[in-house]
Amino acid sequence: MNKAVRIVDIFRQESTFQGTDVMVHGWVRTRRDSKAGVSFVELNDGSCLKNLQVVLERDRPETATLADRLTTGSAVQIRGILIPSPGKGQSIELLARDIVLFGWADPARYPLQKKRHSFEFLRTIGHLRPRTNTLGAVARIRNRLSFAIHTFFQQEGFFYIHTPIITTSDCEGAGEVFRVTTLDPTRAGPALDEGVFQEDFFQKPTFLTVSGQLQAEIYALALGKVYTFGPTFRAENSNTSRHLAEFWMIEPEMAFADLNDDLALAQRLMHFVVSDLLETASDDLQFFARFVEPSLLDSLETVAQQPFEVITYSEAVDLLKKADEAFAFPVEWGADLQSEHERYLTEKKFRKPVAVIDFPRDLKPFYMRVNDDGKTVAAMDVLVPRVGEIIGGSQREERREVLLEQMRRKGISPEAYAWYVELREFGSAPHCGFGLGLERLVQFVTGLGNIREVIPFPRTPGHADF
Template sequence: MARTRIKDILSGGTTGARYKVCGWVRTRRDSKGGFSFIELNDGSCMENLQLIADAQTADYEGTVLRLQPGCSLEVEGLLQASPGKGQRVELKVEALRVFGWADPEHYPLQKKRHSFEFLRTIAHLRPRTNTFGAVARVRNAVSHAIHTFFQERGFLYVHTPIITGSDCEGAGDLFHITTFDLGAVPIEEGRVDFSEDFFGQPANLTVSGQLEAEIYALALGDVYTFGPTFRAENSNTSRHLAEFWMVEPEMAFCELEGDMDLAVEFLQYLFRHVLDHCRGDLEFFNRFIDQSVIGTLETLATQDFERLSYTEAIEILSKSGEEFEFPVAWGTDLQSEHERYLCEKTFKKPVILTDYPKTIKPFYMKLNPDGKTVRAMDVLVPKIGEIIGGSQREDDYDTLLQRIEESGLHVDDYWWYLDLRRFGSTPHAGFGLGLERLVQFITGMGNIRDVIPFPRTPGNLNF
């Protein structure tokens, strides 16, 4: 008999039919009448399947009555209507096999609430909890929807390198990699001699696949990359990770307006997908984490996005009378408190800001005719602020060269990127969205470390 997922049994199982299920025991309680109720979960959905085992079950006392939370089982039985409250059906056990026992004195996930801080210390077991099982299912659904969205629109999925010799953002927050014995690094004229290293030059973990995605966009049209990226920013906040996943579409023959249109369509598609496919998990988050989760997603899935320039936003914030922690001034980057004020108090809807000062944006963004601002855009949503950042890319060779030099980067590292502006350059644009920040927004989880399976943060490399 083939194994059936609990999700499929609970959503469409046939009473009177026999099923085989596998999973982990959540609870067991025994009746004075000589039978036991076992709650089994296999991770396919939030709900448990109730098993009924009576004294006629083989080795009832030696097996069933020894079951504890965490034990893994294979069960065969007859599905029947449940007379009890809280479940439509239950499985009458006919055969039960224990794959793995869990000692109740040492198994840390007993039937009580555990803090998220504690659960981070047992990341190998926390997916068995309701919260982290739900996070994993939402993350999976969002990842699937990302690929579906772009594939349905003819985008090509491009795998960009994790190891790179360039700095896409020009911020310098890079993880450097080497095969050198750090106790005997070769030095030539007072500097590290990277010619003897594995790649023969300095190498880093990538902060973005964008630059390489542009290569393929300027040959094949519309592409996207979706993979891990790394930032060596020494930030221990609830919104930052050292390793996270980014989706980055890149479109040839596209200017900023088309980039913004795609970003809105993309977000609303993802919100609708999660509402349609993760309802049970969202109801859990709505009940126990953030009571506005479902309402927010339903509103944003259909709501228009306000569009205004960075300069207009600065004027609104300056005249707001609000006492911000960080001062507002033209030429400074907006903080989360500023972005949220615009979304939650000024417009009461998502906002797209455009045309930022060139001094606070990367070198690759297209310079506006005023020479002071670039064709950048940030999509802001309530609760968190920026969720997408993008731009039209600089497609003029001379301007790009000047921007690289102004940013203090080594021109030789970007010879190939400049070449794209010499041979058939076109207007092109794209954006980046961090998967973890999106999942954090969808679920209402307070810390980004709880929406990635194994968080990498300053001082933490466990699991």
């Protein structure tokens, strides 16, 4: 099979391709037949948002026999000449010469016809929804963000490491983990009976990872600067528009660095990836600005150009208490910030991303460094408009005795994390890191309201299709 030209490349280099003989592959979006014996086919190959118009002259025997079979959803190969187009909104079109129909789509059964479909409906046809404009644009943006993330960290001198998906640790200490076992659940016995696990594959309780952070700390304290980028899992029975059971996390860790360094890295990362996206994915972003979130481009430009607003947790609480807002959740020092609080700070008070630092000690996990006041930890949450928290990070507790005290306060067994404690005994150093959820980042840059639309195959309570 000869090499086809991508439709995106045709549009990028119209002057080069005009008048040349090319072959394209793709799926038919629509076909319109004129009374003059000409059919116009809108073809899309997934490489860009824009369709290529294909002109079929029905008086040509080579094209006439297949013209009526080119129904919406059909997969085709078309050869022809690229010529100037007199049509509105396009400057080039393909005059077809040869057509190969690879796969026909029955119009009576193909569910993606020329109309708007609800996102709820599209989730029921996950094998076809990437062919829609919205989900196709999401996939391209997600791809570009992933590329930009890797590019950023490589340019910053970070090493990419692969942390385990199957672990024995629960980084967040929340217990919302998926257990991994080969035991027959009908014969496993009591869940906490350690003797049962002698018959299991790993001979101990194991889980799907909730974070690669603890393992990344090991390598940061050997290589200096590392990052991991992979799937993470939370067995949280939540059906909100912001939560998934399986999602992707970017987690850098830096040795010889503190919370200020952590915050600066997060700022540079967001600036880099958003700037890259504005430069390379303008068509897809404009699509979302037109159909999803009118203020999207202004919001992204703000992230690309302005620094975060940095406030302490205590300052955030004071601002929220003074706000003329009827919050559903009361604001008190020591309580976690809710989504409505985060959105007020980013969308109304500052109208830009906000980094909240120095949270109450009791709110955060055991590994965060205790500040000199003994009441707060060196933590940060980066909040963005519409989404809320997008990055969570901290300086890690490098002092062995303070770490052990934190574990006792949180009810975490030092024996179960003996290796983590031992890292503080052999060449301990100040270090820090953060986690950035890829799906929330995609939500932010597209304006989409539900996180289930920004991952190819969403995993939520009761839903694990494909």
